[in-house]
Every structure is written in C-alpha cells, then in structure tokens.
Amino acid sequence: MLSIDALTKQFGEKIAVDSANIHVDKPMMIGIIGRSGAGKSTMLRMLNRLSDATSGSIVYEGEDVTHLRGAAKRNWQSRCAMIFQQFNLVPRMDVVSNVLHGTLNRRSTLSTMFNLYPQDDIHKAIDILNRLGIAEQAPKRAEALSGGQQQRVAIARALMQDPKIILADEPIASLDPMNAQIVMQSLRQIHEEDGRMVIANLHTLDTARRYCDRVIGMRDGRIVFDGTPEQLTTGVARDIYGAGADFSEAATSTEIETLDRQKEFA
C-alpha cells in the first residue's frame, strides 16, 4: 500500500533522515518514536511533500509521489492529511471555516477567497465536529478555543479532506494529559471506524504502546526499531532514546494511570 524506500533528507552537511525503509501493506496505526531531532518530523513532512526528499522514493498504491509537482502534488497532499503540534489553524477564522479548508483542493480559488462553500460541505463539517464532540464551538473563532479543542478542529479539517492517510506530527505534545487522551482516542477511532492509515510522531513511549499497532523507532535519522508494541522492551527503548540504565518509561509518561502506578511503587 505505502512503501518508502531509501528515503533520505539532507540539510547541508546534516543528514536528517538516513535511507529510511518502511513498508505498510494494510491501513494501520503507526507510531514513530524517538528523541527530538531524530528526524521524525522531517519524515512526515516528506510524506506530505511539505519538503522534498533528497533521494529515495515514496510509493502509494503503485503511484510514485516523491517527485509530483504543481496540481498533482497538491492533489496528493489533499489525500494525505497532516496534523501539527501547534495545530496550524487560521486563528481569526471561525471553526467551521477552518474545517472547510480541508476541501480547498477540490474548490476553485475564487469561490474559496470569498468563503463560498456549498451547504452540503458546511453541514458535513459540522457533522464531523459533532463526531469529535465540539459541534457547539462551530461559530467561534479558532483562537478562542482551548488547545485540545483546537487540535480536534485540526483533526476535523484533516477528516474533511477525506484522506487515505492521516499524518500527525506530535499531535499531543502541546496538550495536557486529559486532552492528549481525547485526541489520541479520536485518532484511534478514526483509524478503526473509517479504516484510514494513521502515522503519528509521538514523544512518549506509553502513548505509542497504548494506541498503535506498529511502532517505529528512529535515532539520528535512522530507523533502529520496527515492530509491534510488545516487541518494544525497555532495553530497545533505551537504545532508541540513547539513554542510560536510569531511563524509566514512567518518567516520560503523560498518562494519568501511569502516575498512579508510580505512586503505588513509591
């Protein structure tokens, strides 16, 4: 379905992603873990074609998307939605308009400049917001919402694209544990109910373990682990993060239960 071969990204002297190989044969939820600077974001940005690969290829269902240009590239981007750490919404526009931005690729530039969208799309946008539990916020400006709500608006925008793949770049890194859980559950639910592929960069191990079917570990631009959450032992995790024996999974956790667990140990 999706195959990434020897994908490399070089910034001057520095190699951000070093010949990465990933093959996915059916829609699943994949978590990419690793330290900051390990190349996780660069990888997702290449998949969405926000930045160009230095070498290697990305093939989706037999179509090489690595070198698409112009309209073909924008069409690929519309099929491969992206969610960002800082939400990347237009702060001064209302929530529904932000969600409707998901349809920009199939509408004419002129009609979108005047914010003219078909009624069906507007209704669908509100239905999606309802599915994510934030329909009441529909007429508010995006900047008036809390972080967790804004991230759900960003997910709604992604869903409005009706994409085959959803890429999420540290979707919960700016959120508190409660909102983080809601956002991750929404992503999981989207994967299970709609059968969309979800690839998420995560910086906490337990989130990856809990929500993902497959975990990929990156270190200094290389893929150093690729397997099921069960195969991800503490030893492997230490290797991914380049940490010593004092590394404890609970220390990086954002889960409320883990904190409880820790208290029990103490």
Add this chain to the structure above:
Amino acid sequence: MTDMSTASIQSNYMEMVRRKRLYGGAALSLFALVMVSGFMLADSRNAGGFWQGIPNIFDFPRDVWKDTLPKLDQLPSHFATYFPSLIETINIAAVSTLLGSMLAILLSLFATRGLAKYPALIGPVRRIMDILRAFPEIVIALVLIFILGGGPVPAMIAIAFHTAGSLGKLFSEVNENADLKPIEGLSSVGATWTQRMWLGVIPQVAPNYFSYAILRFEINIRASAILGFVGAGGIGYELKNAMSWGQGKYDDAAAIFILLFATIVVFDQLSSYVRDRLISKGGH
C-alpha cells in the same frame, strides 16, 4: 438529543453564513459603486478629459528621451553637477526622518492601548498625530519659509512634523501586536514604565519600526525634493529649473531623475541588508 442539537447548530451556522454573504455582497457592490462614481466624477471635472488625454501620456517621457539621447556623453558631468544638491536633499530627509521617528516612538507608546502610561491621554495623543498628518508638508514649509526665510531648515521641520504623525500611527499599530508577556515579566520584577517600554517593547518591535522608518525615509527624500520647488533648496530646486526652462534642458532633468532613482535603490538595498541582520541576530 445530539442529532437535534446538531441540526440546530447547522441551521444557526447557515443563518450566519447567509448574513455574512449578504454583508460581503453589499460591501463589494459599494466598492464597485465608489470606484465607478469616483472615476466618473474625476473625469467630468478634468479640464481636458481623461479619454482624450490618454494618448498624450507618453509625451513628456518622449521629450526627455529626445533631449537626452544626443547628449548622452554629458550625463556623467550632469551627475557631478547635481550630486551636491542631492546630498543636501538626502540630508534634509535623513535629519527629518530621525527627528520625526524619535517623536513618533514617544507618541506611539502614549497612544497604544495596553501600553500607554496615561490611558486617558490616548485620545488626545491620537488627535495630535492626526493634526500632524493632516497638514500637507508643503503648507507647513511655505508658512515656515515665510517666517524663517528660504532654505533647508523649514523643509526639515515640515517633513519631521509629518513624519512624526504618520510614523506614530504606524508604530502604534506595531505596538498593538507586541506580545504583552515579556512586559508582564518586567512588571513582575518592579520595572518602571520607561524600563518596560525600552526593554520589553522596543526589542520586539524594532525590526518593524526600522522598516517603516526606512520606507518613510524614501518618501521623505521625494518630499524634500518636492519642497525644493518652493525654495527649500536641494535637488528639487535644480529639477524645477531644468524642467521649467524647457528648451533642451531635459537632459539635466533626466540626470536628476536617474540620481533620485539610484538613491532610492541604494537605500532599499541597504535597508533590506540591515533588516536581515537585525532579524537573524534575534533568531540565532
């Protein structure tokens, strides 16, 4: 229950969209109306008429071109002749921009909501800036020339006043977008208003101030050239002579135009270089 409320949210939102579209359409037709009627009014008041005059639009450039072409070899000597008066013009512009922007910084800090030391004075300070902007430079200059006699000083004062008014407005808009968190941080350590402004606001807004000030400097070079026409000296005076005595002096005019253009290009390049340095220093 959710179905019901979703339906009502949808219909409420559609209602809002329809209202916005109505306003948008009305604004657009108003815009078109003002455009068309404004143009028609201007055209009817015009002595010659817009459509009859339009074929002659290139007459002046053609005359300049015709006069200059046979005397191209004299251009460098014209540059040399007019360079001192260009320096004078740039001098007037530079001094008035500096004075004007210093006054503008002060005025803008007093006129920004959330920053102003005396919130009650925001309105009066803004009106002062409006007054400074309202009078054309040339009017202030003419009055001052009448009082102080001809020369660069009246031009300088006139331009500085106008600069203070217009930059003050732009600066205060920049100030409004400044992040208030650093200022709160400085308040928390017991800083005075001046300290908060100088250490909390100015570092944030300096690059924007700078680019507006440079743009204003360009405008002021042109303004001080125009003031030369009414006796404030500088390159404007020379341009007036070259243009009004006609009869083959258009090559002088061409030389002056080229000098002015080159000046603007030089300062534009200079400003983008300095601005890049200023921003990248903050970034890394």
